[in-house]
Amino acid sequence: MLNYLWAGMILIGIIFGAFTGRMPDITNAALDSSKEAITLCITMMGVMSFWVGLMEIATKAGIIRAASRRIRPLVNFLFPELPGDHPAQEHITTNIIANVLGLGWAATPAGLRAMDELGKLEEDRRRGRIAGPVRQRGVASNEMCTFLIINISSLQLIPVNVIAFRSQYGSVNPAGIVGAGIVATAISTVVAVVYCKMMDGKRRV
Numbered sequence: 001m002l003n004y005l006w007a008g009m010i011l012i013g014i015i016f017g018a019f020t021g022r023m024p025d026i027t028n029a030a031l032d033s034s035k036e037a038i039t040l041c042i043t044m045m046g047v048m049s050f051w052v053g054l055m056e057i058a059t060k061a062g063i064i065r066a067a068s069r070r071i072r073p074l075v076n077f078l079f080p081e082l083p084g085d086h087p088a089q090e091h092i093t094t095n096i097i098a099n100v101l102g103l104g105w106a107a108t109p110a111g112l113r114a115m116d117e118l119g120k121l122e123e124d125r126r127r128g129r130i131a132g133p134v135r136q137r138g139v140a141s142n143e144m145c146t147f148l149i150i151n152i153s154s155l156q157l158i159p160v161n162v163i164a165f166r167s168q169y170g171s172v173n174p175a176g177i178v179g180a181g182i183v184a185t186a187i188s189t190v191v192a193v194v195y196c197k198m199m200d201g202k203r204r205v
Helices: 002-020 023-060 063-070 072-076 089-099 104-125 142-153 160-168 174-203
Strands: none
Touching: 002 023, 023 063, 023 160, 063 072, 063 089, 072 089, 089 104, 089 142, 104 142, 142 174, 160 174
């Protein structure tokens, strides 16, 4: 659907430019935008390499594992029916930590692995190996829905991507968005947790 929307907007812009005699402006804008896109990609690559490198160092130093133990009570609160020794626990905590640090790209692999383990958990429930609500194949579990919503709300202490964008486009204070970002994402995360808990109770079977 997004592909159709983008293609439609581009086509409308070209047609409008043709009828108003602004085709040279469209051509110049396309060339300038292409150059900016390459520059932005290089900037983002450097920023993300730096933060992902720090994340890897923290993982090898045991900092991530220690932080995971610290937030284990939070994970148990968000996912009360998730077995404590389940492999999804580690991936969920890693994903949450990466998101809090604003490392959305670094959080993606852990998020995918967590979803895969939650899918295996559902299979184990269907086969009677683990206790818990059993749902049909193709229906997301409570844990899957909660994990997805928490990722979307995504509390962030350091919005790395936004800082990089602001720096790329000449902001005097690229990190000036940090305070507002913390407030906005904190509110969205609280609302997400409340919503998950309300819906979690309704979806129990």
